């Protein structure tokens with residue numbers, strides 16, 4: 360019988376899921392739930408065997424959403440038991456200083472995930488809810504949390520440490536944890552073989568640019584830098600997030616605009632970035648406005664690319680050399696304009712794109728630079744779900760007697 364893992368990626372207002380076949384690495388069934396908690400726009404989609412099943416219905420909360428997802432499996436298939444489900448793998452963004460590897464979600468682990476939500480306010484809360492609900496709905500299947508931050512546990516101290524007062528930093532666990540690590544690790548592991556080079560000694564930069572966006576620098580598959588910090592707010596410009604900004608902007612807005620902490624959180628996490636500069640968080644819309652000559656879109660895209668190039672320059676220096684720059688996630692995989700603008704700014708360092716390859720749309724891992732480019736430029740579609748499924752499988756294989764009882768051991 361096949362062995363499968365159901366992977367859940369729960370966001371504040373959406374849930375994405377895939378049932379992954381561990382032997383073939385295929386996604387057998389997938390779907391999403393959108394506009395959770397919104398008065399309008401509630402939508403479910405379940406895909407199995409090339410058939411799409413859509414339902415437009417208000418989704419009051421995550422519990423209702425996940426219950427309906429399991430109903431879809433019953434109604435449209437596949438039957439999860441017959442499909443050989445061995446675990447549910449949950450993406451959790453923030454594992455902080457607590458989780459260097461995936462964990463079976465005991466009551467204690469779920470509480471720790473909730474406590475860490477202060478360090479990933481957009482992500483950990485809904486993810487913990489997703490785990491609780493799935494434990495209730497599928498009590499006999501082990502539920503494994505796989506943390507975005509775990510890959511960056513190995514960051515060197517000088518990359519993890521803020522130049523903040525030591526006592527305050529220690530007391531409040533203020534350091535750089537990073538995020539999107541499952542994606543950075545997965546993509547970084549693919550690139551050397553794509554280029555026919557040994558992983559040992561390979562120096563690379565991975566740009567995970569989706570709605571959230573982050574960069575990592577890696578040597579031999581180990582992280583040496585990443586752009587997200589204490590929370591997923593630091594670093595690159597994002598759909599709705601500022602990325603790097605002078606912290607004194609916060610003091611200024613408190614003193615002069617009399618904003619409180621909730622307003623500031625909302626401003627920095629939701630109302631800034633591309634949304635704040637153009638009205639649109641989706642790069643497809645920003646690109647369209649840019650092509651129409653819209654001045655806000657031009658400036659926003661210039662800021663977006665400027666930030667990416669600054670990180671590439673910094674990481675190239677930190678790595679002391681560079682073999683590849685790889686684009687991944689929604690923008691990185693699809694947006695040839697952003698890739699072209701980034702590469703053009705690196706021309707002085709001998710980076711050259713093959714324009715035709717850059718413009719060609721494909722789901723394949725590919726090289727888009729010319730053979731004489733100083734550094735290979737690649738596009739590798741991320742597959743966080745497959746990586747999460749494999750990690751969940753490993754935890755199950757490592758064995759815990761109480762896995763199949765559904766009971767907490769604590």
Ligand SMILES: Nc1ncnc2c1ncn2[C@@H]1O[C@H](COP(=O)(O)OP(=O)(O)O)[C@@H](O)[C@H]1O
Pocket residue numbers: 568569570571598640641642643646688689690693694
């Ligand atoms: N064809 C495209 N061209 C440009 N940007 C795209 C395209 N397709 C998707 N995107 C961008 O990808 C983003 C979603 O990326 P994704 O990695 O799925 O993000 P997340 O996991 O944070 O939801 C969208 O907001 C959009 O900006």
Ligand SMILES: CC(=O)OP(=O)(O)O
Pocket residue numbers: 452482507538539569570571572591
């Ligand atoms: C950490 C993070 O920003 O995740 P996402 O891109 O899924 O929002």
Ligand SMILES: [Mg+2]
Pocket residue numbers: 569570571688
């Ligand atoms: Mg993502």
